[in-house]
Amino acid sequence: MMPIVLIIDIARPIEEVFSYITDPLQFPEWQLDVVSARRDDTGSRGVGSRFVTTRRVGRMQRTTTQEIIDVDEPRTWAARTIGGPVSLLAKVTVEPRGDTTRxxxxxxxxxxGRGLGKFLAPLVRRMAAREAPKSLQNLKRRLESGEHRTDRQGSGT
Known part of the structure; x- marks a missing residue:
């Protein structure tokens, strides 16, 4: 299958966008299906680091461990799930637009999918294709309004 690819322009500098979008602890703030997230290691954000997310998948919640497999700050980041019936490979690219403020x-x-996951993967894909654009709009709103700065200061991150 072809990957789902979404693109959005955000009126914030790439360093700020990259820092926020690739921090798993911030995922519950802007990804509408994420219930919780935590680091599963020393807190590093580099290649090999792991984090655990709990997501709503339909009426159920599913917890998965993901591993960061690529980081080239502030431009690219990628993570993949470890184990489970449906694997996800997520990639983020952040590029400057015009001046340094966009x-x-x-x-x-x-x-x-693996095993029974072969039957689940198309369903998960359809759900992601429907929900991810809403999460991206939420990301844009939070970053451009400055909501993310207040939340991060209060969380100690």
Whole structure:
């Protein structure tokens, strides 16, 4: 299957966008299906670091561990799920737009199923294709309104 690719322009510098969008602890703030997220290691944000997310998938919640497989700050980031019936490969690219105050974000999601997950992957993909654009609009709103700065200061991150 072809990956799902979404693109959005955000009126914030690439360093700020990259820092926020690739921090798993911020995922519940802007990804509408994420219930919770935590780091599963020393807190590093580099290649090999792991984090755990709990997402709403339909009427259920599913917890998965993901591993960061690529980081080239502040431009690219990628993570993949470890184990489970449906694997996800998520890639983020942040590029400057015009002057240094605007960014273009490209998100790519690719799903694959193992075992019974082969039957679930198309359903998960359809749900992601429907919900991810809403999360991206939420990301844009939070970053451009400055909501993310207040939340991050209060959370100690």
């Amino acid at each position: 960014s273009r974000v490209t998100l790519s999601f690719d799903f694959a």
